[in-house]
Amino acid sequence: MREERRLIRQEQIEQAAYALLEEKGFAGTTMQGxxxxxxxxxxxxxAWYGDKPGLFRTLVARNADQLRDxxxxxxxxxxxxxxTLEQFGPLLIEVLTHPRxxxxxxxxxADPSGALGRLIGEAGRGSIGPLIQQVLLAARDNGDLHxxxxxxxxxxxxxxxxxxxxxxxxxxxxxxxxxSARHTRAARALTLLxxxxxxxxxxx
Amino acid sequence: MREERRLIRQEQIEQAAYALLEEKGFAGTTMQGxxxxxxxxxxxxxAWYGDKPGLFRTLVARNADQLRDxxxxxxxxxxxxxxTLEQFGPLLIEVLTHPRxxxxxxxxxADPSGALGRLIGEAGRGSIGPLIQQVLLAARDNGDLHxxxxxxxxxxxxxxxxxxxxxxxxxxxxxxxxxSARHTRAARALTLLxxxxxxxxxxx
DNA sequence: ATAAAACAGTAATCGTCATTACGTATTTGG
DNA sequence: CCAAATACGTAATGACGATTACTGTTTTAT
Numbered sequence: 017m018r019e020e021r022r023l024i025r026q027e028q029i030e031q032a033a034y035a036l037l038e039e040k041g042f043a044g045t046t047m048q049g050x051x052x053x054x055x056x057x058x059x060x061x062x063a064w065y066g067d068k069p070g071l072f073r074t075l076v077a078r079n080a081d082q083l084r085d086x087x088x089x090x091x092x093x094x095x096x097x098x099x100t101l102e103q104f105g106p107l108l109i110e111v112l113t114h115p116r117x118x119x120x121x122x123x124x125x126a127d128p129s130g131a132l133g134r135l136i137g138e139a140g141r142g143s144i145g146p147l148i149q150q151v152l153l154a155a156r157d158n159g160d161l162h163x164x165x166x167x168x169x170x171x172x173x174x175x176x177x178x179x180x181x182x183x184x185x186x187x188x189x190x191x192x193x194x195x196s197a198r199h200t201r202a203a204r205a206l207t208l209l210x211x212x213x214x215x216x217x218x219x220x
Numbered sequence: 221m222r223e224e225r226r227l228i229r230q231e232q233i234e235q236a237a238y239a240l241l242e243e244k245g246f247a248g249t250t251m252q253g254x255x256x257x258x259x260x261x262x263x264x265x266x267a268w269y270g271d272k273p274g275l276f277r278t279l280v281a282r283n284a285d286q287l288r289d290x291x292x293x294x295x296x297x298x299x300x301x302x303x304t305l306e307q308f309g310p311l312l313i314e315v316l317t318h319p320r321x322x323x324x325x326x327x328x329x330a331d332p333s334g335a336l337g338r339l340i341g342e343a344g345r346g347s348i349g350p351l352i353q354q355v356l357l358a359a360r361d362n363g364d365l366h367x368x369x370x371x372x373x374x375x376x377x378x379x380x381x382x383x384x385x386x387x388x389x390x391x392x393x394x395x396x397x398x399x400s401a402r403h404t405r406a407a408r409a410l411t412l413l414x415x416x417x418x419x420x421x422x423x424x
Numbered sequence: 425a426t427a428a429a430a431c432a433g434t435a436a437t438c439g440t441c442a443t444t445a446c447g448t449a450t451t452t453g454g
Numbered sequence: 455c456c457a458a459a460t461a462c463g464t465a466a467t468g469a470c471g472a473t474t475a476c477t478g479t480t481t482t483a484t
Contacts, residue, residue, distance in 0.1 A: 021481090025431095041332035043247065046471055057432045058473080068472070124391035125329040128245035133391035171383075172412070179379035182387040187328035187337035208376070211416055225451090229461090250441060261462045262443080272442070 026064065029054040030075055037119040042126045047071075069131065072123050076132055079120060080139030083111050087147045097154040104151050105177055105202025106195070108144075112178055113192045118185045125186065145170060161213045169213060176205040230268065233258040234279055241323040246330045251275075273335065276327050280336055283324060284343030287315050291351045301358040308355050309381055309406025310399070312348075316382055317396045322389045329390065349374060365417045373417060381409040 032054035036045040047068055051058045065071035090107055094100040111117060124132035149170050155161045163169040181201075184190045193201065236258035240249040251272055255262045269275040294311055295304060315321060328336035353374050359365045367373040385405075388394045397405065 041330065043330055044332055047473080048471070051432095055432080057430095058434090059475090060431060062473070063430085121387065121391055122329045125326045126245065126247055127392070128248055130392035133393050136391055137388070137393040175379055175383035179375075179383055180386060182384060183325065183390060184341070186387060186390065187325055187340055188331070188334035189337050189341040208416060212412060251443080252441075255462095259462085261460095262464090263445090264461060266443070267461090 025054075025056065025060075029056050029061065029064075030078065032056075033071065033075060034116055034119060037123070038115050042119075042123050069127070069129075072120075072127075072132060073135060076120050076124075076135045076139070079116060080136075080143055083117075083139070084143040084147065086111065087144065091147060091151060097151070097158040098160055100151055101155050101160075101206060102202070104148070105205055106198040108148070108177060109181065109193060109198040109201060113181055113185050115192065118182075118192075121182065121186045148173065161209065163213050172212065173205065173209055176208050177202060226268075229258075229260065229264075233260055233265065233268075234282065236260075237275065237279060238320055238323060241327070242319050246323075246327050273331070273333075276324075276331075276336055277339060280324050280328075280339045280343070283320060284340075284347055287321075287343070288347040288351065290315065291348065295351060295355060301355070301362040302364055304355055305359050305364075305410060306406070308352070309409055310402040312352070312381060313385065313397060313402040313406060317385055317389050319396065322386075322396075325386065325390045352377065365413065367417050376416065377409065377413055380412050381406060 029050065033045065033050045036049050036053060040049075047061055048058060050056075050071075051061050061071065065074055087104075087107065090103060091100060094103065120132070120136065124130075124136055127133065149166050152161065152163075152169050152173060153166060156163060161169070181190075181193070185192065233254065237249065237254045240253050240257060244253075251265055252262060254260075254275075255265050265275065269278055291308075291311065294307060324336070324340065328340050331337065353370050356365060356367075356373050356377060357370060360367060365373070385394075385397070389396065
């Protein structure tokens with residue numbers, strides 16, 4: 017139960033970090049502020065995470081794990097490739113424009129060392145990307161899409177689905193799209209993808 | 221020549237600001253650092269720009285003006301819509317992934333007030349967007365593209381051309397694409413756009 | 425139950441800026 | 455050439471924040 021306690025405490029601390037990040041931005045998020053908000057001690061933060069960058073690295077890593085699990089569950093829950101693809105799009109938009117993802121992207125943008133950005137990138141290429149590819153491949157197996165290069169198909173789908181949503185979120189230009197907007201955009205991406213990759217002649 | 225001197229001095233100061241921004245990131249860029257680098261006085265910075273946010277607002281505004289002029293010149297220089305479109309894509313990729321644009325986007329990401337982001341957004345919607353639309357409309361007039369909604373065509377083209385390049389640049393995941401990469405990507409966007417909007421039946 | 429370990433709460437270092445103040449040199453206008 | 459304005463160089467001022475230290479409590483393990 018020692019371990020259990022610690023996990024709960026870490027969850028609270030990281031929750032506090034996200035809350036501050038979303039309220040005051042990266043520069044306004046201080047170690048003391050996080051500790052105060054989580055009713056934790058300064059020393060505990062440093063004992064567990066080493067230093068400020070360490071805390072944010074942990075945040076990124078955990079977030080990536082959670083996203084992968086969430087997306088994976090959604091894929092596993094559905095048998096039909098077309099349905100999966102239809103439900104997958106809005107979910108992907110949701111998680112990539114979620115305040116948490118935006119906060120982490122902002123932190124990465126502010127990190128001169130580029131370490132956070134690299135972590136996010138690895139999470140994308142290593143965890144999220146393959147999941148999307150898996151969905152696309154299932155759709156191909158089902159005969160809904162035709163393509164040779166799965167990598168190119170993935171890039172195309174992401175461009176159509178996400179586009180510049182993330183950068184516009186990160187610079188505060190737009191709010192997170194609501195369920196309806198997510199659905200509309202995902203449907204458009206799927207329609208266009210089918211136009212491009214739906215025929216029997218593989219275009220990519 | 222008093223005015224002339226001041227313009228030169230401002231150019232030097234802003235140059236120094238960009239240099240520091242690109243070297244040390246937004247948090248590492250201090251007013252004193254800029255002044256030192258530009259061999260200017262602290263007071264001059266404050267006299268001319270008011271405060272730190274004011275300096276960055278100026279940077280964003282001037283950059284937007286420069287981009288608009290550059291893009292506009294490229295459009296005006298070419299008569300044939302297809303050629304214009306082919307040359308426009310790589311240029312747009314270049315300016316939007318340029319270190320300066322990336323630095324300003326990072327500054328906007330770090331600005332909790334969102335004012336910088338709004339400025340960038342206005343520049344995009346007000347200056348850059350219409351220029352792209354103008355190119356697309358010229359291509360339509362020429363019979364190369366068919367669409368009803370110019371706004372939707374613009375969004376589609378930007379998604380295909382830029383996609384998530386900017387966010388990946390901003391979090392330090394990729395370097396600025398070189399001329400060859402820019403050309404390849406722009407060609408892909410144009411090919412796909414023609415596939416989607418090239419037929420006689422307008423899809424958007 | 426009790427000593428050791430872990431944690432909360434608070435305060436103390438140590439630097440780093442944004443912003444302001446001053447004294448000097450240079451430029452401008454007459 | 456002389457004053458007024460401008461800009462430089464340097465040095466405060468004042469906050470704030472990462473990191474460390476110290477002091478009681480609580481929890482864990484025996």
